Amino acid sequence: MxxxxxxxxxxxxxxxxxxxxxxxxxxxxxxxxxxxxxxxxxxxxxxxxxxxxxxxxxxxxxxxxxxIPLIPPIPGIHHDHVIGAIEAHLQKELVRGEQIVITGGGLTGCDLGLELAMEGKKVTIVEMRPEAGQDVMYINRAALMPMLERHGVTILGGHKVLSFEANGLYAENAEGSKVFIEADTMINAFGMxxxxxxxxxxxxxxxxxxxxxxxxxxxxxxxxxxxxxxxxxxxx
Structure with missing residues (x-):
């Protein structure tokens, strides 16, 4: 091997x-x-x-x-304060600050969000689909989603990421409005x-x-x- x-x-x-x-x-x-x-x-x-x-x-x-991680061509995605989910798991020193935004609310994003929230971070998950965790097996989702809520993780469903900036990101919400979400570190969990x-x-x-x-x-x-x-x- x-x-x-x-x-x-x-x-x-x-x-x-x-x-x-x-x-x-x-x-x-x-x-x-x-x-x-x-x-x-x-x-x-x-x-x-x-x-x-x-x-x-x-x-x-x-x-x-x-x-390998899926990296969509979103402006600003290669900034130093924008990291991947794998790096966030294995190199905690890259997760700087207290306000963390995770882009992608699948199993990877939700697991990572819960992990960081349990460590005391203020976590927001930005998901393009109406709800997060839609790729999670039902029995796991039934436990995971309440845990995210219990640890104060904010989930923004129906939000499409438009660009990564120096102190956060712009997204388009379900109503078509452009919103800004502040973050010290942004973590991509767009998938593989x-x-x-x-x-x-x-x-x-x-x-x-x-x-x-x-x-x-x-x-x-x-x-x-x-x-x-x-x-x-x-x-x-």
């Missing part, structure tokens, strides 16, 4: 940082123990390229390159897109023995990615 980062876990690592995500942290630990017991050789800090000798000698190649570049490069060179798995095939939840890998391995 080859992993370009210093530890296994992928996006689960960032998703597991909140206090209320203990089961996700336990899942990573479980996989670490299982891989060790099964004597799987793990090469960390090793980014595979299509010319890597390991690919040439392999009988079969599974590529789980995951997904498939990381297909390296996957397609490797498959083009070793098509007969390559299988793509997880989010680089279709964006999904943790369980979806796990099942994708299991089914692909079972088919070999």
């Amino acid at each position: 080859y992993e370009k980062k210093a530890a296994i876990g992928g996006q689960v690592t960032s998703a597991a940082t909140p206090e209320f995500k203990g089961q996700l942290r336990a899942l990573i630990g479980w996989y670490e123990r299982q891989l060790e017991q099964l004597h799987v050789h793990i090469h960390l800090n090793h980014e595979i390229t299509p010319d890597d000798p390991a690919l040439q000698s392999a009988d079969h190649i599974f590529i789980g390159a995951g997904a 897109r498939k990381n297909t570049t390296i996957a397609e490069q490797i498959r083009a060179k070793f098509e007969a023995k390559t299988s793509l798995i997880g989010d680089c095939v279709k964006i999904g939840k943790v369980g979806t990615a796990v099942r994708s890998g299991f089914y692909a391995a079972s088919a070999v």
Whole structure:
């Protein structure tokens, strides 16, 4: 197994940082123990390229390159005080100030909003759809939304982000009016897109023995990615 980062876990690592995500942290630990017991050789800090000798000698190649953040072309999105959700989870020093605005009210944005609110931040979630959490499983949403309310998280549904500014952002509300929302730090949780570049490069060179798995095939939840890998391995 080859992993370009210093530890296994992928996006689960960032998703597991909140206090209320203990089961996700336990899942990573479980996989670490299982891989060790099964004597799987793990090469960390090793980014595979299509010319890597390991690919040439392999009988079969599974590529789980995951997904990368979706960054829409919104003015100001590359300002220093506008960061991504993954960075907000893993590099808390980048979340400056007390007023935090999260753009995107899916599961990622809601989880992150709750995490920061539990740390004492004043959080506002800006969601383009009428309501936040629409991609969250019903049983999880039934617990998550009341927790957001209990910790004082403001949710602005029906708001489309127009631009990021030095001290906040402009959005268009459901009535078509332009509103300004103040923020010290703005966090993008617009979603993810498939990381297909390296996957397609490797498959083009070793098509007969390559299988793509997880989010680089279709964006999904943790369980979806796990099942994708299991089914692909079972088919070999």
